[in-house]
Amino acid sequence: MKKINVLVIEDDPFEANLLKDRLEKHQFNVVAMATNLKEALTYYYTEKFDVVIVDIFLNGLPDGIAFAEKINIHKHVLKPFVFLTGHFDRDVFERARITQPYSFLLKPFNELEIIYAIELALEKYMREATWSHTEKDLPENEKHLAFFIKKNNVLHKIYLKDIYYIEVEGRYSKVVVKDEVFLVQYALAELQEKLPRAIFLRSHRNYIVNLKKVKEVHYNDNLILLKDNLKVTLGRTYKNAFLSVYKILK
Numbered sequence: 280m281k282k283i284n285v286l287v288i289e290d291d292p293f294e295a296n297l298l299k300d301r302l303e304k305h306q307f308n309v310v311a312m313a314t315n316l317k318e319a320l321t322y323y324y325t326e327k328f329d330v331v332i333v334d335i336f337l338n339g340l341p342d343g344i345a346f347a348e349k350i351n352i353h354k355h356v357l358k359p360f361v362f363l364t365g366h367f368d369r370d371v372f373e374r375a376r377i378t379q380p381y382s383f384l385l386k387p388f389n390e391l392e393i394i395y396a397i398e399l400a401l402e403k404y405m406r407e408a409t410w411s412h413t414e415k416d417l418p419e420n421e422k423h424l425a426f427f428i429k430k431n432n433v434l435h436k437i438y439l440k441d442i443y444y445i446e447v448e449g450r451y452s453k454v455v456v457k458d459e460v461f462l463v464q465y466a467l468a469e470l471q472e473k474l475p476r477a478i479f480l481r482s483h484r485n486y487i488v489n490l491k492k493v494k495e496v497h498y499n500d501n502l503i504l505l506k507d508n509l510k511v512t513l514g515r516t517y518k519n520a521f522l523s524v525y526k527i528l529k
Contacts (some may be wrong), residue, residue: 282308283436288319288333301390316342330397331360347378359404361396398434401427428461443492444511447485482521483514
């Protein structure tokens, strides 16, 4: 699975390099390190990353907050961010809190606290995220759409395009990608609300299918054959709605 990409905004070279070393030790990828507000905004809109760690004070000014205020203007491209700081008074805290960071971390930072903060930020981002793109928008954007699943104490980045299907697994849902399965603490209906309907469709009360992975539909057998010989059930209740997305030539 792809590594999780992190943008670091920190003006102190020692702190920035220490943070980079700790993140890479835990299999994160630091895509860029900004030292001021201008660099931070440039990297934010040009680099591909999943989460931001930003120091509240940059070069003696609360420019980390200014950064958060500016990126909050464009909610449709907003990425989760975690504030990191060594000191701030109540007024600064209140201004920072209004920007709705996903977490706060105090210096000197604890290695595990950093990792846990990133995990919690990404999990919260996943809970809040909805991919409400129209079918017209999806071809350009779908390859970049992803979420994160924790398995064996590692956060895995899962691209929506790589999912074959999602299945009910007791109180959980089973996300199936090629050669790997992940369990998530979401009901199938809850996941369906988050996924783009132009790509993912319910085929059965126990299944959601990636339409781009469909290879054959065996109508009389109520069976859907996916790429790589994976199979899911086509429920009678969902059959007409599922087949209506295709043009059927007779």
